[in-house]
Amino acid sequence: MKTLSQGTIERSAESLIKPRPTVRTETAAPFASSLETEDAGASPVRTSAAAPIVTDHLSVWYGRQQAVFDISLSFPSTGITTVIGPSGCGKSTLLRTLNRIADEYEDVRYEGSVKINGIEILGRKGNLEILRSKLGLLLQRPYPLPMSIFDNVAYGLRLQGIRARSELADRVEHYLRICHLWHEVEYKLRGPTSALSVGQQQRLCLARGLAVEPEMILADEATSALDPISTKIIEELMMEQKERIGVIWVTHTLRQARRIADRAVFLYMGKLVEWGEAPDFFDSPREVLTAEYLAGAFS
Amino acid sequence: MRTISYIALALVLILLISLLWSILIRGLPLLDWEMLTKIPSGGFYLGGEGGIANAIIGSLYLAGGATVLGFFLAFLAVLWMHGGTNRDSRARRSFRLLATCMSGVPTVIYGAFAFLVMQAAGVRACLGAGILAVGFFVTPIIVRALDEAFLAVPNGLMESVLGLGSNKTRGLLTVAARQSVGGIVTALILGFTRALGNSATVLFAAGFTDSIPDSLSRPAASLPLAVYFQLSSPIEGVRERAFAAAAVLTVLILILSLTARFLERRLGRYMIR
Numbered sequence: 001m002k003t004l005s006q007g008t009i010e011r012s013a014e015s016l017i018k019p020r021p022t023v024r025t026e027t028a029a030p031f032a033s034s035l036e037t038e039d040a041g042a043s044p045v046r047t048s049a050a051a052p053i054v055t056d057h058l059s060v061w062y063g064r065q066q067a068v069f070d071i072s073l074s075f076p077s078t079g080i081t082t083v084i085g086p087s088g089c090g091k092s093t094l095l096r097t098l099n100r101i102a103d104e105y106e107d108v109r110y111e112g113s114v115k116i117n118g119i120e121i122l123g124r125k126g127n128l129e130i131l132r133s134k135l136g137l138l139l140q141r142p143y144p145l146p147m148s149i150f151d152n153v154a155y156g157l158r159l160q161g162i163r164a165r166s167e168l169a170d171r172v173e174h175y176l177r178i179c180h181l182w183h184e185v186e187y188k189l190r191g192p193t194s195a196l197s198v199g200q201q202q203r204l205c206l207a208r209g210l211a212v213e214p215e216m217i218l219a220d221e222a223t224s225a226l227d228p229i230s231t232k233i234i235e236e237l238m239m240e241q242k243e244r245i246g247v248i249w250v251t252h253t254l255r256q257a258r259r260i261a262d263r264a265v266f267l268y269m270g271k272l273v274e275w276g277e278a279p280d281f282f283d284s285p286r287e288v289l290t291a292e293y294l295a296g297a298f299s
Numbered sequence: 300m301r302t303i304s305y306i307a308l309a310l311v312l313i314l315l316i317s318l319l320w321s322i323l324i325r326g327l328p329l330l331d332w333e334m335l336t337k338i339p340s341g342g343f344y345l346g347g348e349g350g351i352a353n354a355i356i357g358s359l360y361l362a363g364g365a366t367v368l369g370f371f372l373a374f375l376a377v378l379w380m381h382g383g384t385n386r387d388s389r390a391r392r393s394f395r396l397l398a399t400c401m402s403g404v405p406t407v408i409y410g411a412f413a414f415l416v417m418q419a420a421g422v423r424a425c426l427g428a429g430i431l432a433v434g435f436f437v438t439p440i441i442v443r444a445l446d447e448a449f450l451a452v453p454n455g456l457m458e459s460v461l462g463l464g465s466n467k468t469r470g471l472l473t474v475a476a477r478q479s480v481g482g483i484v485t486a487l488i489l490g491f492t493r494a495l496g497n498s499a500t501v502l503f504a505a506g507f508t509d510s511i512p513d514s515l516s517r518p519a520a521s522l523p524l525a526v527y528f529q530l531s532s533p534i535e536g537v538r539e540r541a542f543a544a545a546a547v548l549t550v551l552i553l554i555l556s557l558t559a560r561f562l563e564r565r566l567g568r569y570m571i572r
Contacts, residue, residue: 104461129464132462141455
């Protein structure tokens with residue numbers, strides 16, 4: 001079975017993310033539940049030792065305006081880390097720095113370091129495509145690609161060089177099933193995504209992102225455009241996914257953060273105020289500012 | 300305020316309808332098979348036999364060639380404008396301004412410039428020179444139209460594609476281009492119709508002839524010039540016949556615009572809104 005073309009392996013070898021293509025070829029299963037065999041037996045560890053993403057004194061500027069100030073954090077490889085804070089506190093910038101989508105904005109400048117699996121990603125050009133494919137991105141509202149439902153999920157697979165029709169079909173079905181979308185779209189795979197509800201579209205976007213087997217999911221207020229039922233479905237999907245991949249979830253909604261978080265990070269005006277394990281963070285914050293925010297003194 | 304806008308609307312409609320009416324009512328009756336398929340025979344411009352096939356074919360050659368050339372150049376330019384990172388956006392903004400200014404340059408300036416270049420190179424007016432000159436004339440127009448089409452692609456869509464691990468160029472070609480397919484068709488048709496209606500540039504660069512060009516190095520006729528030459532005739536009957544050529548030009552552009560609308564709707568099936 002051809003999971004990754006030779007070309008992809010060679011490209012990953014020089015990539016910024018530690019490549020683990022061998023795992024894929026060794027385990028015959030096309031959809032190995034986890035790429036991280038070393039962690040396979042262990043319970044979901046949430047220590048910084050297992051953290052694949054570590055930021056060290058990270059600062060980000062847009063032109064002369066600084067958006068992120070000196071943030072040192074680590075994100076573990078499983079579980080959900082929520083990033084909370086008032087609007088304009090640098091949550092989205094932090095998220096978009098991790099996969100270097102922030103490069104798309106005007107005059108972006110980084111300082112400090114972001115290491116993913118021990119490899120610095122803020123350096124010179126490097127292979128941003130592989131970096132980004134390893135960090136699945138889920139945005140505020142669904143942005144389906146302007147193509148059929150099937151092609152939406154197949155897009156990332158085709159990028160990875162999978163061309164065989166039957167394999168594409170198998171994988172598309174697999175990821176649609178993971179997102180509990182298969183039975184809803186089974187008979188309109190070739191139809192436009194506009195036939196789907198916003199909630200279904202967001203699940204489609206999740207399926208599309210999972211199809212490239214990311215090692216982390218970056219969710220930027222991924223449910224803020226959704227109705228409560230769709231929100232619940234997305235949250236449940238993420239709870240399933242977090243067992244095998246890490247989720248960094250920027251959210252505006254405190255109640256959502258409480259519901260889903262294994263760990264929480266509180267940013268204020270671009271600065272890191274506090275971070276910690278979930279129940280403690282919400283129940284007994286150390287900082288006054290955090291307590292005030294959690295109590296709803298400001299939002 | 301509302302009254303004023305209704306009056307303005309009525310004026311525009313009256314103008315448009317009377318324009319179409321006067322051209323079609325005078326031109327269509329004179330359109331027969333001979334007019335469409337025959338080239339001018341001796342003394343056509345003195346009221347003799349023949350038709351305007353030379354101008355129809357010449358115009359289609361010129362506009363077709365110019366649109367292909369212009370679209371090719373414009374598409375590459377727009378890929379540059381929207382590719383890469385945003386860092387050098389000052390260069391991008393300057394280029395956009397330049398294209399906007401250039402799309403406002405009068406056609407006769409392109410004609411005069413082409414004339415100077417051709418004189419220096421020792422080339423006589425011909426189809427090839429016409430296609431080049433008109434191609435350069437429509438390029439900035441197509442650039443602006445394509446640019447607007449790509450600007451309308453939501454940021455989130457591009458972020459999504461890049462997030463999947465696509466590079467920028469591939470994202471632009473496979474996703475942004477699909478999303479803006481309506482705008483791309485519009486840009487093509489806009490370029491073609493502007494090229495079709497161009498008279499001053501082709502006068503200098505392509506010349507005018509009674510025959511249908513059989514190579515790029517032969518001069519080519521065009522519909523706007525056919526209208527002009529017939530209208531400037533002292534003979535009443537020839538002046539009347541100018542409206543036949545004008546009607547052909549109008550109907551061509553009308554058909555193209557309607558085709559564009561149709562294609563937009565067909566190709567835009569998967570567009571996200």
